[in-house]
Amino acid sequence: MIYKKNGYTDLKAYIRRRNALKATCTQETNRFLAKVCLYFPDLLKVFPGGRATLKAVFSIYPTPYSIIEANFDELVSVLQEASKNKFGQDKAKELVRAARNSIVVRKSVPDGELYNIHSLIDSINSLETEIRVLENLIQSKAEEYPAYQVLLTLTGCGKITAATIIAEIGDISRFHKASQIVSLAGLYGNNSKSGSSVNKRGKISKKGSRYLRHAIYMVAEFARRNNPIFKAYFTKKKNGDRTKHILAVNAVANKLCKVIYSLLKNQSTYIIQCRDLAKLSESTQNEFFQNVETDFSANTRRKKYLYEDKHGELHEFVFKSTRKVRVE
Numbered sequence: 001m002i003y004k005k006n007g008y009t010d011l012k013a014y015i016r017r018r019n020a021l022k023a024t025c026t027q028e029t030n031r032f033l034a035k036v037c038l039y040f041p042d043l044l045k046v047f048p049g050g051r052a053t054l055k056a057v058f059s060i061y062p063t064p065y066s067i068i069e070a071n072f073d074e075l076v077s078v079l080q081e082a083s084k085n086k087f088g089q090d091k092a093k094e095l096v097r098a099a100r101n102s103i104v105v106r107k108s109v110p111d112g113e114l115y116n117i118h119s120l121i122d123s124i125n126s127l128e129t130e131i132r133v134l135e136n137l138i139q140s141k142a143e144e145y146p147a148y149q150v151l152l153t154l155t156g157c158g159k160i161t162a163a164t165i166i167a168e169i170g171d172i173s174r175f176h177k178a179s180q181i182v183s184l185a186g187l188y189g190n191n192s193k194s195g196s197s198v199n200k201r202g203k204i205s206k207k208g209s210r211y212l213r214h215a216i217y218m219v220a221e222f223a224r225r226n227n228p229i230f231k232a233y234f235t236k237k238k239n240g241d242r243t244k245h246i247l248a249v250n251a252v253a254n255k256l257c258k259v260i261y262s263l264l265k266n267q268s269t270y271i272i273q274c275r276d277l278a279k280l281s282e283s284t285q286n287e288f289f290q291n292v293e294t295d296f297s298a299n300t301r302r303k304k305y306l307y308e309d310k311h312g313e314l315h316e317f318v319f320k321s322t323r324k325v326r327v328e
Helices: 002-039 051-060 064-068 072-083 089-100 111-142 146-152 159-169 178-185 210-226 228-238 242-266 282-290
Strands: 305-308 314-319
Touching (some): 002 210, 051 111, 159 242, 210 242
């Protein structure tokens, strides 16, 4: 038991350090992007998602003029190396066109600014490397607990989120009811009252573990969009009132605490039940079945879910990639 307790403590330390580094990395990235916007904003259109390639190109060619004057073969080589051969001559030509059409007229960047740019890139690369190391440590430590695999079956619960929930909750046997998980996460409403009036917007309590609260909110945000049961529950709680959005998400998170408690207590897999779907409207059921795929590769990197039909048979499926929702 001491080993397990120390394990929770270690896992919690890794996760909190990883979160701190992620916040710092975001700040450094924003500073870097500000430099790009100042000296070569067209790069953001050429590399909307290729952050590694963007850093490599901007560190060598920080202005449109430097691209125009660059040796084309060297530019292609830089792109190929930075993108691991994803980009080549076509992307280089696109980059040259963007540079020629740019409204930025700077021919060079001051030495002091060049130092700052290279320093920011080095800082971001170093932070990203340490974050990857920590994420490997987190996964390795989390896999020591059966609860980890249990939580990964829950809609919207990724590896880091599952590890965070385990670290913050600890040994589930110390809890006797689901409401204790709700209290630990601080996921109860905190409406201000004045006589008979109630503030409809309300406020979320800041008591409890903010790490656990954030982790469960991550799951709630995904579940309210993709899980038909939670989506219907969210719609019911919101009732068409935009001012109740936060409280409706909080209600989903609160309900998820009960699901998490049950899964961890019983060491069971999360399954979307036919009987629960049958309680929903026909349109909601149709929407769900239209957005799942049962025919997918065994090596797919997408998360798999289980559905129990009316005959008690289990079916494995994945959600269609209609909308990108990040699952940590």
